[in-house]
Amino acid sequence: MWKWVVGGVAVGAMIFLLAIGVDVFPVILVLGLVALLFNVPALKGMTRNFAQPVRASAGGAISFQDIGGQASAKQELVEALDFLQDPEAVQELGIRPLKGILLTGPPGTGKTLLARAAAQYTGSAFLAAAGSEFIEMYAGVGAQRVRDLFSRARQLAREQSRQAAIIFIDEIEVLGGKRGQNQGHLEYDQTINQLLVEMDGLRSSKDDVQVLVMAATNRADLLDEALTRPGRFDRIVRVELPDRSARREILELHTRQKPLAEDVDLDRVARETFGFSGAHLESLANEAAIIAMRHGLRKVHQEHFVEAVDKVMLGEKLDRRPSPEEMERVALHESGHALVAEVLRPGSVASITITSRGGALGYVRQAPQDDRYLHTRKEIEDDIAVALAGMVSEELTLGGRSTGALQDFQQAFERGRLLIFSGMSPLGVVSEDTLPESELHTALTQVVQEVETKVRELLEVHVEDLRVAASRLSESERLTGAELRRICGLRDLEQPLAEELAAT
Numbered sequence: 001m002w003k004w005v006v007g008g009v010a011v012g013a014m015i016f017l018l019a020i021g022v023d024v025f026p027v028i029l030v031l032g033l034v035a036l037l038f039n040v041p042a043l044k045g046m047t048r049n050f051a052q053p054v055r056a057s058a059g060g061a062i063s064f065q066d067i068g069g070q071a072s073a074k075q076e077l078v079e080a081l082d083f084l085q086d087p088e089a090v091q092e093l094g095i096r097p098l099k100g101i102l103l104t105g106p107p108g109t110g111k112t113l114l115a116r117a118a119a120q121y122t123g124s125a126f127l128a129a130a131g132s133e134f135i136e137m138y139a140g141v142g143a144q145r146v147r148d149l150f151s152r153a154r155q156l157a158r159e160q161s162r163q164a165a166i167i168f169i170d171e172i173e174v175l176g177g178k179r180g181q182n183q184g185h186l187e188y189d190q191t192i193n194q195l196l197v198e199m200d201g202l203r204s205s206k207d208d209v210q211v212l213v214m215a216a217t218n219r220a221d222l223l224d225e226a227l228t229r230p231g232r233f234d235r236i237v238r239v240e241l242p243d244r245s246a247r248r249e250i251l252e253l254h255t256r257q258k259p260l261a262e263d264v265d266l267d268r269v270a271r272e273t274f275g276f277s278g279a280h281l282e283s284l285a286n287e288a289a290i291i292a293m294r295h296g297l298r299k300v301h302q303e304h305f306v307e308a309v310d311k312v313m314l315g316e317k318l319d320r321r322p323s324p325e326e327m328e329r330v331a332l333h334e335s336g337h338a339l340v341a342e343v344l345r346p347g348s349v350a351s352i353t354i355t356s357r358g359g360a361l362g363y364v365r366q367a368p369q370d371d372r373y374l375h376t377r378k379e380i381e382d383d384i385a386v387a388l389a390g391m392v393s394e395e396l397t398l399g400g401r402s403t404g405a406l407q408d409f410q411q412a413f414e415r416g417r418l419l420i421f422s423g424m425s426p427l428g429v430v431s432e433d434t435l436p437e438s439e440l441h442t443a444l445t446q447v448v449q450e451v452e453t454k455v456r457e458l459l460e461v462h463v464e465d466l467r468v469a470a471s472r473l474s475e476s477e478r479l480t481g482a483e484l485r486r487i488c489g490l491r492d493l494e495q496p497l498a499e500e501l502a503a504t
């Protein structure tokens with residue numbers, strides 16, 4: 001409204017000046033330039049970048065109880081944080097105050113949540129910023145923003161009558177990468193230098209606000225060594241992907257507000273989501289509820305969780321429908337993977353689908369009985385066998401191969417490399433750096449071909465089961481592991497496992 005009033009007055013003034021014979025051109029030019037400076041986004045940014053302190057957001061109240069799993073990360077953090085709560089004891093004992101804690105680990109594992117919980121645990125003010133917010137093309141802006149961040153943290157703590165403030169910098173590798181390596185590295189180097197200066201300046205005097213810097217990264221290897229040396233980021237806390245029981249805890253946290261039907265078995269969902277991060281599990285719970293809503297239901301059922309796992313792993317269903325011949329080929333291919341997986345690892349197939357999702361025309365989801373972190377030669381060979389089974393079953397039933405097996409080969413060769421470089425191939429212990437390409441190629445081909453022969457023998461025995469499973473899959477587009485086992489007359493290990501879980 002006021003803009004219209006000012007505009008009207010300005011136009012009136014111009015007309016008046018013109019009427020009395022004043023040259024208004026310079027005035028219009030100056031006004032035009034001012035308007036441009038405040039309205040073109042990039043120019044607006046320029047004025048803001050230099051004039052205003054860096055953007056930092058205040059944190060909500062998250063406690064350690066709101067974070068599933070991560071028991072050892074929480075424990076390490078709590079031990080490290082206790083000093084913030086008792087500054088007198090720290091001073092009496094002459095302890096050098098902790099200045100920085102680095103949280104490292106894969107994306108979505110709860111590093112930001114842990115930093116927020118740390119602020120809540122210590123009753124500190126909380127400011128968050130991302131490493132990328134500090135880097136601009138203008139030299140000196142990043143350093144200025146680092147200074148602003150530290151002074152804002154102290155100011156915020158005083159305003160909130162708190163003794164301490166936690167500054168959380170996400171993606172620290174963007175701002176704290178090794179110096180001298182970035183293009184236009186002057187700006188990067190100045191920014192990181194300023195961060196080091198601010199961290200060195202942190203003191204623990206009683207009446208001063210204590211500032212603790214927490215930072216998170218997925219790439220600790222990229223950080224400048226000056227940042228990780230003692231006295232800067234003193235503690236490095238590893239935040240890992242959750243194991244099965246942690247996945248169960250996280251699922252419980254994210255389904256607290258959702259009405260679950262009686263048939264929902266979160267243990268089972270946790271078992272089938274090996275490799276999922278906390279963020280994946282949050283998304284899974286949310287997607288399951290969305291699917292329930294799409295079906296017009298008021299409660300979320302187990303089948304919605306099952307579908308949501310596929311969606312989170314592979315993406316939304318696609319409209320594209322392959323031709324009937326292609327569908328038949330995909331069904332035979334996927335049934336081949338599933339059948340070999342079941343024969344080699346009974347009870348391991350969770351579901352098979354031939355609905356196109358993301359980049360995949362079909363997919364077999366395997367659920368290991370336990371999370372595995374070490375692999376034997378037999379297990380790796382079984383992985384290769386499952387990967388090759390799609391191609392072999394196409395050959396046995398349709399008489400030829402297709403391009404659908406390309407990704408399977410990549411997977412098979414990846415596992416083959418693991419086997420070779422873990423010293424489990426006939427080559428013995430070999431170095432990745434010195435093994436000649438030709439020798440690697442020969443060894444890989446040999447491993448893969450031996451497994452392929454075994455897969456062919458195995459599928460020849462089960463070729464009838466393969467055809468039946470594929471035709472049922474073509475009809476329903478999806479089979480559960482239990483259905484596959486029933487169709488192929490294989491032992492169903494699921495029931496005893498469910499009973500065992502219920503008993504514990």
Ligand code: ATP
Nearest residue numbers: 067068106107108109110111112113250278279282
């Ligand atoms: P990035 O490295 O990508 O920044 P991050 O490790 O900081 O990720 P967060 O931002 O803390 O991950 O987590 C993202 C979301 O995932 C959270 O908002 C939460 O919903 C969920 N989440 C992740 N880990 C956990 C966990 N351990 N318990 C409960 N929820 C979790």
